[in-house]
Amino acid sequence: MRTVLLAVAGLAATGGSVQADELLDRGAYLMNTIVACGNCHTPMGPEGPGPELAGGLPFELPGFTSYAANITPDPEIGIGDWSDEEIGRAIREGIGRDGELLAPVMPAEFYQHLSDRDLAAIIAYLRQVEPVVSAVPETKFKMELPPAWVEPVASVPEPDHDDPVAYGAYLAEIGHCMECHTPRDDQGHLDFDRLGAGGQVFPGPWGESASPNITSHPKLGIGEWSDAEIKRAITQGISRNGQKLQPPMGYAYYAGISDKDMDALIAWLRRVPPAE
Ligand code: HEC
Ligand code: HEC
The missing domain is CATH 1.10.760 (Cytochrome Bc1 Complex; Chain D, domain 2)
Incomplete structure (x- = not known):
């Protein structure tokens, strides 16, 4: 016993x-x-x-x-x-x-x-x-x-890890992507009606960078980018035209995102309504 x-x-x-x-x-x-x-x-x-x-x-x-x-x-x-x-x-x-x-x-x-x-x-x-x-x-x-x-x-x-769009949305929340990529109003509040439209300016030792539009807009956003191009921008800090991207986005951290999580994140990004 x-x-x-x-x-x-x-x-x-x-x-x-x-x-x-x-x-x-x-x-x-x-x-x-x-x-x-x-x-x-x-x-x-x-x-x-x-x-x-x-x-x-x-x-x-x-x-x-x-x-x-x-x-x-x-x-x-x-x-x-x-x-x-x-x-x-x-x-x-x-x-x-x-x-x-x-x-x-x-x-x-x-x-x-x-x-x-x-x-x-x-x-x-x-x-x-x-x-x-x-x-x-x-x-x-x-x-x-x-x-x-x-x-x-x-x-x-816990979010549903097997639903790519739902899990991608969750990852974007906890990665606070849209905190930098959504424009702010006069009071500094995020303008969620224009989620992902970019335009915030970040001064730093690197000079000045501005967050781009990462909505599904075909011309202003990333609507026409391939998955590989989006992934390269996030994990290597290289834009579609080959240009090197500046901080404060944490490319070196994002380099370690798993393939499954990256696919989910991209699946969600593609659903972000186009904004100017
Ligand atoms: C965009 C920058 C930024 C990010 C991202 C961020 N923090 Fe912070 N955090 C700050 C700043 C600035 C303060 C100090 C705020 C203050 O004292 O008013 C702070 C304060 C804190 C505090 C309070 C500590 C204290 O002594 O009062 C904790 C705990 C903390 N952060 C944990 C985290 C964790 C865990 C994460 C990731 C999940 C995180 N932070 C992400 C900028 C950030
Ligand atoms: C701390 C602010 C910040 C956070 C958080 C952030 N970004 Fe960025 N991101 C930027 C800035 C600023 C640039 C542009 C840098 C430059 O032009 O040199 C950028 C560039 C990009 C680009 C390239 C777009 C283009 O037109 O070249 C993509 C795609 C992107 N971010 C997606 C994301 C995703 C997805 C997340 C969350 C996982 C995220 N970002 C989190 C600030 C941020």
Whole structure:
């Protein structure tokens, strides 16, 4: 009897660690490809990326000045002491540990759609990153803040991974593609009636880049591009005419997107209504 119980307990333990491994694998995949938190949170110097997720990248916008936070597990400066709930709320709702609103650079509007499983996977990954002691200045707002960026998020079910268009739409949300590729109005709000029409300008060490139209418009968008051309632009940063594309799009992260996920993303992009 005893040996049977032990054997069962042993099985359960292995089952648990297999699940934990799978969760961490999923987290590593998301973080290093489509989700690419490091595109903002990993410092980038002239010699390439600095310590993973140690923060510091400045964002100077009309309404605030903010710096990407240190999200390594250092307990003092990073998020080592935060609970899973606190980290999840920062990601999906743009709310800091003390309940304060984070600068809307954190794309809560998009991350609110992260499934519970993918959120847990990302948190599992964050917990095992190398802790880095490197302080980051606090955000300074010069604007009135709304009560919240998004409605509270209780639970998000897993999308259907086998429906390419639905899963592609999900990937585009968690990759926040349309945050950069949708035009903003005078108040800085995304104009979702013109989803994907481009036109945002990004100044940086690279000079200035502008987000192109990535709707299915045949002339202004990517409606006439082949799948291979779209894939090359996303993963290698090469436009249809062979021109090299500039940051801040995270081409190097996107290079690791799986074929299945890339097919889903392209299937969805082809459905984005043409916009001028
Ligand atoms: C477009 C840039 C950008 C992206 C992408 C981004 N972040 Fe952030 N994040 C920021 C900035 C800037 C801050 C600081 C905001 C503030 O303090 O008001 C921040 C703050 C945070 C915080 C709060 C930390 C603290 O100490 O208050 C967490 C946690 C966080 N980000 C996690 C993530 C994760 C996980 C991802 C990917 C799923 C992600 N971020 C993607 C820019 C970004
Ligand atoms: C942080 C902002 C940002 C994010 C996030 C982003 N992009 Fe981009 N993207 C750009 C910019 C800026 C360019 C143009 C760069 C240039 O012209 O040098 C671009 C270029 C492109 C191009 C090439 C279009 C052309 O006409 O050359 C495609 C396709 C594209 N993005 C698709 C995507 C998809 C799909 C995602 C999500 C997986 C995404 N982008 C996420 C900013 C972004």
